[in-house]
Amino acid sequence: xxxxxxxxxxxxxxxxxxxxxxxxxxxxxxxxxxxxxxxxxxxxxxxxxxxxxxxxxxxxxxxxxxxxxxxxxxxxxxxxxxxxxxxxxxxxxxxxxxxxxxxxxxxxxxxxxxxxxxxxxxxxxxxxxxxxxxxxxxxxxxxxxxxxxxxxxxxxxxxxxxxxxxxxxxxxxxxxxxxxxxxxxxxxxxxxxxxxxxxxxxxxxxxxxxxxxxxxxxxxxxxxxxxxxxxxxxxxxxxxxxxxxxxxxxxxxxxxxxxxxxxxxxxxxxxxxxxxxxxxxxxxxxxxxxxxxxxxxxxxx
Amino acid sequence: xxxxxxxxxxxxxxxxxxxxxxxxxxxxxxxxxxxxxxxxxxxxxxxxxxxxxxxxxxxxxxxxxxxxxxxxxxxxxxxxxxxxxxxxxxxxxxxxxxxxxxxxxxxxxxxxxxxxxxxxxxxxxxxxxxxxxxxxxxxxxxxxxxxxxxxxxxxxxxxxxxxxxxxxxxxxxxxxxxxxxxxxxxxxxxxxxxxxxxxxxxxxxxxxxxxxxxxxxxxxxxxxxxxxxxxxxxxxxxxxxxxxxxxxxxxxxxxxxxxxxxxxxxxxxxxxxxxxxxxxxxxxxxxxxxxxxxxxxxxxxxxxxxxxxxxxxxxxxxxxxxxxxxxxxxxxxxxxxxxxxxxxxxxxxxxxxxxxxxxxxxxxxxxxxxxxxxxxxxxxxxxxxxxxxxxxxxxxxxxxxxxxxxxxxxxxxxxxxxxxxxxxxxxxxxxxxxxxxxxxxxxxxxxxxxxxxxxxxxxxxxxxxxxxxxxxxxxxxxxxxxxxxxxxxxxxxxxxxxxxxxxxxxxxxxxxxxxxxxxxxxxxxxxxxxxxxxxx
Numbered sequence: 001x002x003x004x005x006x007x008x009x010x011x012x013x014x015x016x017x018x019x020x021x022x023x024x025x026x027x028x029x030x031x032x033x034x035x036x037x038x039x040x041x042x043x044x045x046x047x048x049x050x051x052x053x054x055x056x057x058x059x060x061x062x063x064x065x066x067x068x069x070x071x072x073x074x075x076x077x078x079x080x081x082x083x084x085x086x087x088x089x090x091x092x093x094x095x096x097x098x099x100x101x102x103x104x105x106x107x108x109x110x111x112x113x114x115x116x117x118x119x120x121x122x123x124x125x126x127x128x129x130x131x132x133x134x135x136x137x138x139x140x141x142x143x144x145x146x147x148x149x150x151x152x153x154x155x156x157x158x159x160x161x162x163x164x165x166x167x168x169x170x171x172x173x174x175x176x177x178x179x180x181x182x183x184x185x186x187x188x189x190x191x192x193x194x195x196x197x198x199x200x201x202x203x204x205x206x207x208x209x210x211x212x213x214x215x216x217x218x219x220x221x222x223x224x225x226x227x228x229x230x231x232x233x234x235x236x237x238x239x240x241x242x243x244x245x246x247x248x249x250x251x252x253x254x255x256x257x258x259x260x261x262x263x264x265x266x267x268x269x270x271x272x273x274x275x276x277x278x279x280x281x282x283x284x285x286x287x288x289x290x291x292x293x294x295x296x297x298x299x300x301x
Numbered sequence: 302x303x304x305x306x307x308x309x310x311x312x313x314x315x316x317x318x319x320x321x322x323x324x325x326x327x328x329x330x331x332x333x334x335x336x337x338x339x340x341x342x343x344x345x346x347x348x349x350x351x352x353x354x355x356x357x358x359x360x361x362x363x364x365x366x367x368x369x370x371x372x373x374x375x376x377x378x379x380x381x382x383x384x385x386x387x388x389x390x391x392x393x394x395x396x397x398x399x400x401x402x403x404x405x406x407x408x409x410x411x412x413x414x415x416x417x418x419x420x421x422x423x424x425x426x427x428x429x430x431x432x433x434x435x436x437x438x439x440x441x442x443x444x445x446x447x448x449x450x451x452x453x454x455x456x457x458x459x460x461x462x463x464x465x466x467x468x469x470x471x472x473x474x475x476x477x478x479x480x481x482x483x484x485x486x487x488x489x490x491x492x493x494x495x496x497x498x499x500x501x502x503x504x505x506x507x508x509x510x511x512x513x514x515x516x517x518x519x520x521x522x523x524x525x526x527x528x529x530x531x532x533x534x535x536x537x538x539x540x541x542x543x544x545x546x547x548x549x550x551x552x553x554x555x556x557x558x559x560x561x562x563x564x565x566x567x568x569x570x571x572x573x574x575x576x577x578x579x580x581x582x583x584x585x586x587x588x589x590x591x592x593x594x595x596x597x598x599x600x601x602x603x604x605x606x607x608x609x610x611x612x613x614x615x616x617x618x619x620x621x622x623x624x625x626x627x628x629x630x631x632x633x634x635x636x637x638x639x640x641x642x643x644x645x646x647x648x649x650x651x652x653x654x655x656x657x658x659x660x661x662x663x664x665x666x667x668x669x670x671x672x673x674x675x676x677x678x679x680x681x682x683x684x685x686x687x688x689x690x691x692x693x694x695x696x697x698x699x700x701x702x703x704x705x706x707x708x709x710x711x712x713x714x715x716x717x718x719x720x721x722x723x724x725x726x727x728x729x730x731x732x733x734x735x736x737x738x739x740x741x742x743x744x745x746x747x748x749x750x751x752x753x754x755x756x757x758x759x760x761x762x763x764x765x766x767x768x769x770x771x772x773x774x775x776x777x778x779x780x781x782x783x784x785x786x787x788x789x790x791x792x793x794x795x796x797x798x799x800x801x802x803x804x805x806x807x808x809x810x811x812x813x814x815x816x817x818x819x820x821x822x823x824x825x826x827x828x829x830x831x832x833x834x835x836x837x
Contacts, residue, residue, distance in 0.1 A: 082483070094503075156549055160542060161537065250537040263684065
């Protein structure tokens with residue numbers, strides 16, 4: 001467990017360093033970025049250099065950057081001229097809400113469809129797997145636009161955006177959750193079908209267990225291992241997809257901040273978002289390791 | 302039961318009639334409105350403002366000292382009158398005496414001085430201190446509502462500053478106490494018709510009416526408080542989503558209507574479309590004259606002649622774009638109309654010019670060559686600044702110059718850093734740009750003089766520098782117009798360093814019952830919500 005934490009910290013350090021190096025390697029220098037499209041005179045440049053401490057050697061800037069990170073100081077945004085921590089603090093909530101809702105939607109949909117179709121007739125399986133394929137292969141942007149045109153612009157059931165409580169969350173959560181439901185559904189059904197053909201399933205049936213009880217008590221547990229492994233993958237999908245979903249639906253959140261920061265080359269914000277994503281990743285994969293132990297007692301030893 | 306029906310009907314009728322007695326009250330009832338905008342403000346402090354697309358928010362919360370008119374003249378706003386000394390160095394402002402900030406503080410000469418002096422604080426706004434306020438020396442309170450401003454040298458653009466978002470007056474108390482001065486927010490208060498009460502980054506910004514407001518700029522459509530009790534601006538960066546939100550009635554107004562959606566909106570009788578040309582410079586290609594092939598004036602002219610601009614604009618913008626003839630936009634009072642029709646679309650002339658310039662050979666792909674070199678020109682554009690389908694426009698021009706004159710026009714859209722690098726290394730032949738400055742002269746000062754900050758043509762003509770300097774020093778509008786006309790003729794006709802393409806415009810689409818939408822006269826950007834109301 002301690003080793004697991006150590007690796008986690010190493011990953012975080014690597015993420016912090018990698019984003020710092022990316023900043024150094026990126027074309028154009030920081031002063032250009034800060035000047036942006038505004039007026040540009042030598043005096044303005046000199047003032048900017050002094051203000052941001054850009055005249056110090058790169059290694060000193062790097063060490064002081066790490067030092068500030070250790071103290072929880074993420075720096076100041078070039079563009080918004082505000083503390084990065086402050087900018088992100090207000091955006092974590094909406095993104096957490098969206099990604100959790102999307103993950104929930106994805107998992108529930110996948111579970112329901114897999115349980116309903118595993119081992120059933122060709123027809124049900126074919127339909128489910130076609131739907132899953134569509135959900136996976138259509139880009140979330142398009143899913144979002146289609147959902148909006150149908151359920152918001154035409155039927156008027158759900159608002160595009162705004163502080164309208166859970167109603168405003170339905171379409172974005174669906175847009176972001178459908179691809180996950182697609183992949184997860186495939187894997188879960190595959191796992192279930194495999195498990196149902198195992199010798200233990202035959203034994204259980206022989207003991208007189210109903211098919212439903214067999215699936216719920218035994219097969220599902222087997223099918224869950226690959227599905228849980230996938231959870232690591234969909235953390236990434238969710239964080240990436242949140243960018244598009246938030247912009248499309250005009251929702252506040254980290255994705256939308258990241259997008260604005262990348263196009264405006266607001267590096268302190270970009271770096272903080274990278275770091276935060278790394279923290280989420282490390283946390284989730286650690287939790288998953290723990291989950292494996294709960295699901296499969298063999299891993300515990 | 303049946304017998305009761307007439308009684309019930311008359312009761313309903315009575316209720317309806319009673320309702321009819323009250324339409325006046327109903328009309329006066331406070332109204333709310335939601336407006337979807339494309340761009341999020343990066344700051345809510347007017348003195349840090351830098352985005353033309355966010356200008357429509359500024360004058361909800363803040364008032365400037367003067368208002369600028371379409372013809373370049375000025376109207377009173379928070380300053381009810383002003384005088385300029387004969388030597389152009391002393392400005393005396395007489396301020397309104399009935400103005401209060403949203404925090405209850407009184408607006409007076411001391412508060413204007415505090416706002417001006419704030420710009421002198423190092424690190425507050427280096428750009429404005431160095432450009433707009435370069436000639437500012439000091440401000441003195443002569444009387445409670447009279448302020449004397451002294452300049453180091455005459456500067457015709459100083460009044461432009463007083464009418465810009467930078468002159469948005471902030472309560473001196475909140476200049477000191479605001480939690481985040483540079484970003485602003487509800488704790489950075491002004492005197493404007495609306496009070497900012499909520500900003501949710503990435504989602505919306507919400508204002509409520511300032512009930513005490515009675516100091517709009519001279520010439521506003523009404524006096525007294527704003528019509529709307531509340532207004533919400535919602536950020537929807539996707540054009541298709543904005544249009545969908547409007548057609549489904551979820552928002553009442555949208556800003557930024559793409560050319561592809563204009564027809565849809567014009568067809569819908571329940572919607573109205575408002576368009577206004579922007580001030581400043583037109584969207585133009587600037588030729589880099591520092592190296593071949595555009596160091597040769599004939600090649601520059603040939604490029605312009607090889608493009609049928611009207612056809613290109615028709616296909617890219619479906620007839621919604623206005624062709625530009627000068628580097629100065631058509632909306633500006635300094636626009637030189639004599640340049641109209643002076644270039645473009647003469648393919649035979651383009652080919653003759655290129656032949657004369659020595660680009661006589663052709664390679665396998667049909668491009669012109671000279672001394673074994675292909676006639677290649679590159680445009681490097683920074684992705685965050687590519688808007689208005691300018692990428693598609695470039696492709697259309699690319700096809701035309703290839704087909705009509707054998708020019709290989711390469712378009713690269715890259716990130717801001719790479720674009721900056723290409724500019725520094727002089728690795729470009731074409732540069733596309735438009736500027737939204739309310740005073741076109743301010744834009745020309747940045748583009749054309751030999752040592753100007755964004756002189757990317759490397760064009761140098763001492764006469765142009767002299768005319769521009771003279772135009773900046775005088776406040777005589779007629780004299781300025783004459784000088785700027787000379788500048789435009791030199792840049793567009795004589796040296797052909799610039800290829801004006803179209804005049805940028807702003808569009809607003811709204812439900813038919815939204816009245817009073819308009820544009821700021823000088824900038825051409827959407828106006829604040831002060832005059833907006835719902836009704837017929």
